[in-house]
Amino acid sequence: EPEVTQTPSHQVTQMGQEVILRCVPISNHLYFYWYRQILGQKVEFLVSFYNNEISEKSEIFDDQFSVERPDGSNFTLKIRSTKLEDSAMYFCASKAQGPGNTIYFGEGSWLTVV
């Protein structure tokens, strides 16, 4: 079965450092997402991306966050200046065209900010 792959699986970073989380969505998918899950809390939406632009973002996705699709296969989330409260599991997801399709999630990237 096709899968969404994410790297790194775990990253520890100093507060204030920039972090880039990488994702390779399923190849024929057109919708891409980032979600996060703080330990013990709900999975929360960050941003959705379609047709090379952000289609929706949550209030969590402030100016320190950005997303990019630098080539035909990768989808990245950049956190410019990390804070302690950014420590979470970050999930990438993708979906084919059409509202009736399953959204597939990657295994996640654990980010620990110290």
Next chain:
Amino acid sequence: KQEVTQIPAALSVPEGENLVLNCSFTDSAIYNLQWFRQDPGKGLTSLLLIQSSQREQTSGRLNASLDKSSGRSTLYIAASQPGDSATYLCAVYSGNTPLVFGKGTRLSVIA
């Protein structure tokens, strides 16, 4: 704003028992609902997707039902096994807006 609630928050059952997990949502204008499984520290594995026009979906020992008008879904697990131990998440999807998740039900199946 869509809110998704899952009860119970945790459930412990002996192996072999049939069980039901519940999910409710506040806005019935949804396209579909997905059930996911999450093992500790791991990603989200999609189990079942029910379209808004469907009443239920089945996969192996899992059966998910949807009652859109009352804003409810259930996930039925038959003949539970220790390998079913995980957190089960319900999420609803309205068009191309983001999935909204519940907090999950943490299931423990005791051998």
